[in-house]
Amino acid sequence: MIAAPSSDPLQLTRDGQLRNFISIEGLPRSVLEQILDNAASFVDVGDRAIKKVPLLRGKTVVNLFFEASTRTRTTFELAAKRLSADVLNIDIARSATSKGESLMDMLRNLEAMASDMFVVRHADSGAAHYIARHATPDVAIINAGDGRHEHPTQAMLDMYTIRHYKGRFAGLKVAIIGDILHSRVARSQIHALNILGAEEVRLIGPKTLLPADIDSLGVRVFTDLEQGLQDVDVVIALRLQKERMDSALLPSETEFFHLYGLTEERLRHAHPDAIVMHPGPINRGVEIASEVADGERSVILHQVTFGIAVRMAVMSMCMSGRETEQPGGRADHGGSHATPR
Amino acid sequence: MQPRADLLIRKARVIDPATGRDEVADLLIESGRLTRMGASLDAPGAELFDAEGLWLLPGLVDSCVRLPEPGNHRRGSLHTETRAAASGGITHLCAAPDTDPVIDSAAVVRLIRDRAMRAGFARVLPIAALTQGLEGSQLAEMATLKDVGCIAVSNAGHRVQDALVLKRSLEYAATFDLPVIFRPQDAALSAGGCVHEGPVAARLGLPGIPAVAETVDLARALLLVEATGVRAHFHQISCAASVALLRHARAQGLPVTADVSIHHLLLDESAIEGFNSFCHISPPLRSRADRDALIQGVIDGTLDAISSQHTPLGSSAKLAPFPSTRPGISGLDTLLSLTLELVQRDQLPLRRAIDALTAAPARCLGLNAGRLEDGRLASLCVVDPAASRLPGEDWLSAGRNSPWLDTELPGVVRLTVCEGKVTWLSD
Numbered sequence: 001m002i003a004a005p006s007s008d009p010l011q012l013t014r015d016g017q018l019r020n021f022i023s024i025e026g027l028p029r030s031v032l033e034q035i036l037d038n039a040a041s042f043v044d045v046g047d048r049a050i051k052k053v054p055l056l057r058g059k060t061v062v063n064l065f066f067e068a069s070t071r072t073r074t075t076f077e078l079a080a081k082r083l084s085a086d087v088l089n090i091d092i093a094r095s096a097t098s099k100g101e102s103l104m105d106m107l108r109n110l111e112a113m114a115s116d117m118f119v120v121r122h123a124d125s126g127a128a129h130y131i132a133r134h135a136t137p138d139v140a141i142i143n144a145g146d147g148r149h150e151h152p153t154q155a156m157l158d159m160y161t162i163r164h165y166k167g168r169f170a171g172l173k174v175a176i177i178g179d180i181l182h183s184r185v186a187r188s189q190i191h192a193l194n195i196l197g198a199e200e201v202r203l204i205g206p207k208t209l210l211p212a213d214i215d216s217l218g219v220r221v222f223t224d225l226e227q228g229l230q231d232v233d234v235v236i237a238l239r240l241q242k243e244r245m246d247s248a249l250l251p252s253e254t255e256f257f258h259l260y261g262l263t264e265e266r267l268r269h270a271h272p273d274a275i276v277m278h279p280g281p282i283n284r285g286v287e288i289a290s291e292v293a294d295g296e297r298s299v300i301l302h303q304v305t306f307g308i309a310v311r312m313a314v315m316s317m318c319m320s321g322r323e324t325e326q327p328g329g330r331a332d333h334g335g336s337h338a339t340p341r
Numbered sequence: 342m343q344p345r346a347d348l349l350i351r352k353a354r355v356i357d358p359a360t361g362r363d364e365v366a367d368l369l370i371e372s373g374r375l376t377r378m379g380a381s382l383d384a385p386g387a388e389l390f391d392a393e394g395l396w397l398l399p400g401l402v403d404s405c406v407r408l409p410e411p412g413n414h415r416r417g418s419l420h421t422e423t424r425a426a427a428s429g430g431i432t433h434l435c436a437a438p439d440t441d442p443v444i445d446s447a448a449v450v451r452l453i454r455d456r457a458m459r460a461g462f463a464r465v466l467p468i469a470a471l472t473q474g475l476e477g478s479q480l481a482e483m484a485t486l487k488d489v490g491c492i493a494v495s496n497a498g499h500r501v502q503d504a505l506v507l508k509r510s511l512e513y514a515a516t517f518d519l520p521v522i523f524r525p526q527d528a529a530l531s532a533g534g535c536v537h538e539g540p541v542a543a544r545l546g547l548p549g550i551p552a553v554a555e556t557v558d559l560a561r562a563l564l565l566v567e568a569t570g571v572r573a574h575f576h577q578i579s580c581a582a583s584v585a586l587l588r589h590a591r592a593q594g595l596p597v598t599a600d601v602s603i604h605h606l607l608l609d610e611s612a613i614e615g616f617n618s619f620c621h622i623s624p625p626l627r628s629r630a631d632r633d634a635l636i637q638g639v640i641d642g643t644l645d646a647i648s649s650q651h652t653p654l655g656s657s658a659k660l661a662p663f664p665s666t667r668p669g670i671s672g673l674d675t676l677l678s679l680t681l682e683l684v685q686r687d688q689l690p691l692r693r694a695i696d697a698l699t700a701a702p703a704r705c706l707g708l709n710a711g712r713l714e715d716g717r718l719a720s721l722c723v724v725d726p727a728a729s730r731l732p733g734e735d736w737l738s739a740g741r742n743s744p745w746l747d748t749e750l751p752g753v754v755r756l757t758v759c760e761g762k763v764t765w766l767s768d
Binding site: 010025103104122124125126127129130134146147148149150184187211212213214216217 | 538539540542543544545546547548549551615616660661662663664665
C-alpha cells in the first residue's frame with residue numbers, strides 16, 4: 001500500500017542534490033554519474049605532494065562503526081582527511097547499543113558535539129535509514145554498510161572501476177558470483193548497474209546463497225558458473241564468509257571452490273577483455289584462485305585507490321548539497337511512517 | 342459489573358449475523374438484560390439513546406489479544422487495554438497465555454479476572470498454557486484452569502517441539518473438551534527472520550521468514566488434530582498455502598477453525614518499504630497474492646474470525662533499525678474501523694465482516710457471546726458508519742505501535758455495552 005518514493009526525500013534535496021547517501025536504490029542516474037565525475041577529479045589528489053583539498057575544512061566527520069571494519073573505515077577516514085575535515089572514529093561493540101534507546105541517546109550526544117556528518121556501519125539492514133530519519137537534519141548520513149541491505153560507496157567505487165576500464169556501461173554484461181544472500185555489496189551493485197544502464201546483470205551461485213525472488217531486481221540468475229560467465233565483460237567475485245559452512249548453507253570451502261571458484265580456466269568463458277573485481281578481503285582458493293587475483297585481468301588493487309576518491313566525492317557532495325539547501329526547503333524527512341508521539 | 346438504569350436504543354440498524362437479523366429496530370435493555378427488540382418500543386423511565394442512522398452490532402469478540410498484565414507494566418495495564426477495547430466496540434477479549442508469569446496456574450487466572458473486573462471495561466477470557474511455563478515438556482493443569490474460567494489452551498508463540506508431548510497434551514485437552522489454539526510457525530524456519538521471504542526482503546536485505554515456516558507447522562498440527570480428535574483453532578494465519586491446508590482439513594471434517602489478523606487483510610509485504618517498523622509483525626505481512634487468498638478465505642468462511650492480534654509495545658520497541666525492533670501492532674483501537682475499511686473497499690461483504698468479528702470467534706471458541714439474545718445480559722456496540730476519524734487523535738491503548746495512527750478510517754463507536762453495563766459512550 002505504501003509505495004516507495006519516486007524521488008527520495010531522505011537522500012535528495014528538493015532540487016535533486018545529494019544530502020544523505022543511504023542507498024543506491026532511489027537515486028537517479030544523473031546523481032550516480034555526478035559521483036563518478038567528481039571522483040575522477042579527486043583521483044589526482046592522492047598523487048600530489050600535499051594530499052589535501054579544503055572542501056570540508058572546519059567540518060567534523062564521525063565514523064560510527066557498530067560493526068568491525070578496518071578497510072572501509074580507513075578509507076573513509078583518509079577521504080575525510082583529504083577533504084580537510086576533522087575526523088572522529090567511534091567503534092562501538094554492537095552489544096553495547098543493541099537496544100534502540102541507547103542508540104538514540106548516543107546519536108543525540110554526538111549531535112550535541114556539533115558533528116556535521118555520520119559515516120555509519122551497522123549489522124542491521126535499515127540502520128542507516130533509521131539514523132537518517134531520527135538524527136537531526138543538520139547531520140549528513142553516509143551509509144558504510146547496513147546489514148545485508150546496501151553498501152553504496154563500495155558499489156560506486158566498483159562502478160568507477162568499471163567505467164575506468166570499460167569507458168561505458170551500455171552493452172556491458174556483468175556477473176556477480178557467490179554469496180549474494182548475505183551481500184550488501186551485491187545489492188548496491190545490482191541497483192547501480194541497472195540505473196547506469198548495463199545491458200545485463202547476472203548472479204551466479206548455489207540456491208542456498210541466492211535470496212528468494214532476487215530476480216525481481218532485474219537480474220538473470222545462474223547456478224552454473226561457466227554458463228553464467230559466458231561472454232561477460234566484468235566478473236565480480238564476492239567474499240565467502242567462513243560462517244556459511246556452519247549454518248548448513250554449504251558443505252565445504254573445497255566444494256564451493258570446485259563449483260564456483262574463479263580460475264583462469266573458467267575465465268576463458270568470459271569475454272577476452274573481461275576484468276576481474278573483488279570487494280575484498282580475498283579468500284584465496286575459496287572464491288578466487290591466486291592466479292586470477294594476481295593476474296593481468298585483476299583490477300582489485302585499483303578498486304582500493306578509487307575507493308578513496310569516490311568517498312571524497314560522496315562526502316563533499318552531501319555537504320555542498322546541504323549548504324545550498326534553502327532554509328525550510330528541506331524535503332519532508334520521514335516519508336509516510338507513523339511515529340510515536 | 343453492576344447493571345445500570347434501563348436503556349432504550351432507538352431506530353438503530355440492528356445487524357446480528359448469528360440470527361441473520363438486519364433491520365431498523367428499537368432495543369430495550371432492562372436491568373442489564375436485553376428484553377425486547379422491535380419497532381417503536383415504549384419504555385417509560387428508560388434512558389434514551391437515539392441511534393438513527395447508526396448500526397447496532399453484537400459486542401465484538403477479539404479472539405487473539407496479548408495483554409500487558411501480568412508482567413509488562415511499561416506496555417500498559419488491563420485497565421488501559423480493556424478501555425481501548427471498549428472504545429472500539431469490543432466486549433470480549435481472548436487473552437493469550439504468554440504473560441509474565443504465564444497463565445498456567447489458577448492464581449494467575451484469578452489475578453487477571455479480578456483486575457479486569459475492577460477495570461470493568463470488557464470481559465477478559467484467559468487462554469491457559471498448554472504446557473507448564475509454555476516450556477513444551479510438562480502438561481499444564483488444564484482441568485483446574487478450565488474450572489477457573491480459561492476458555493482454551495495454547496502454547497502461544499512457543500512451539501511445542503516434541504511431537505509426543507504435543508500429542509499427549511492434545512489428548513489431555515480433548516478429555517475436557519477444551520479447544521487447543523495454535524499459532525503455527527516452525528522455529529527453525531523462522532529463526533532470525535523478520536519479514537516475509539519475498540521480493541521486498543530480497544531488495545531490502547532483511548532476513549526472511551518463508552511461508553513454509555507456517556505451513557510445515559500447520560500441517561503437523563492438523564495431522565495431530567486428526568489423530569487425537571481435539572477441537573483446534575488456529576491464530577494468525579498469514580499465507581495462501583495455509584488457507585488451502587485449512588480448507589482441505591475442513592472438507593475432511595476435521596474440527597478446526599481459524600482466525601486472521603485485520604492487518605494481514607489490509608497490508609502486504611510492500612508496507613515495510615523504507616524499513617517501516619510499524620509494519621513489523623509476526624507472522625510477517627506476506628505477498629499480495631497471499632493477502633488476496635486470506636480475504637477469499639474470510640469470504641468463504643475457511644478463516645472464521647478476524648482478530649486485532651493486539652500487541653501493545655512500549656515506546657522504545659520500534660526505536661531501532663528494523664531487524665532490532667519488536668514485532669507487533671497495537672490493534673484494539675482500530676479492529677472495527679479497519680474491518681469497515683475493508684467493507685468500504687468492497688473486499689468483504691458487510692454481514693460476513695460483522696460475523697467474523699462477533700458470532701464467528703464466539704463459535705470457534707465455544708463462547709456465549711457475539712450475538713444479541715433475548716433475556717441475556719446485553720453485550721453490544723453502536724457505531725456510526727458514516728463518521729470517520731484519525732485513530733491517533735483519540736488513541737487509548739498504552740501501546741501506540743500502529744501504522745494506522747495518521748490514517749483516516751471509517752466508523753466511530755458511539756456506545757458499547759458489556760454484559761449490561763455501559764463501557765463506552767461518546768458523542
